[in-house]
Structure formats: structure tokens, C-alpha cells
Amino acid sequence: MSDQSGSTLQGVLVEEEVQFTLVELSVACHADMEQVVALVEEGVLTPRGEDVQGWRFEGTALSRARAALRLTRDLELGPAGVALVLDLLDEIEVLKSKLRRANLA
Secondary structure (H helix, E strand, C coil): CECCCCCECCCCCCCCCCEECHHHHHHHHCCCHHHHHHHHHCCCCCCECCCHHHCEEECHHHHHHHHHHHHHHHHCCCHHHHHHHHHHHHHHHHHHHHHHHHHHC
């Protein structure tokens, strides 16, 4: 897909069944592993596994991690601020969904 300026829009489709290790998620997000670990410690991301070396992230963690890192970069938020913003955005989506269902009934 191209716009009039000749630049190309690119995207990545990740299935929910895909799992990432810490290293893979860090690479996919262009982030340091320490940044991803900080997001886990703050509850932004929830890996499966007992220790850092055994962590596995679901495919949906990729978009959440990228959003968190954009908030960190663009708004200069720390992990706690990012967690709060993402929780509020999640709550807004839940409320929108309830409102749509109520309007359909």
C-alpha cells in the first residue's frame, strides 16, 4: 500500500498462538531487554514461566509492548506511568464495548 509521497506502509501480523522469548520480544520491539523486564515488573506485560530465561510472551504482548515503549519515548513516562495509561486505555475499550452491546440490545 503506498501513499502519494511514494512511501510504503508496512505492518506485521502476529497470531495469538505465537510466543516470544524475552530476547525475541526485545528485538521485535527494538528495545533493550531491561526495558521489557521493567514492563513485566510493573505489570504491563505478563509472561508465562518462572524465571527470566524461561519467560514466554503471547503474540498479543507485541502490540502492548510496542505501545508501552511509544508512551515511554513520546511522553517520557516511566514504567508506572505507562502501566497506568495502558490500564486506563484498556478500561476505555471495555466501556466502549459495553456501550456498543447496550446500543444493539
